[in-house]
Amino acid sequence: MEWKCSHCGYTLTADTPPEECPSCKHKCEFLNVTCYIPECGDTGSDKRL
Secondary structure, X not given: OEEEXXXXXXXXXXXXXXXXXXXXXXXXXXXEOEOOOHHHOOOOEOOOO
């Protein structure tokens, strides 16, 4: 799954999001931005989110 930090926008691939963002070091809410439609191509991440 692709996760995006709600604070800094950092994205990472993991089964579950971490407690703390590896980029900004805050305890942020991570949004699931995994793409499940063909329009996203090979990125795996939905850029609309």
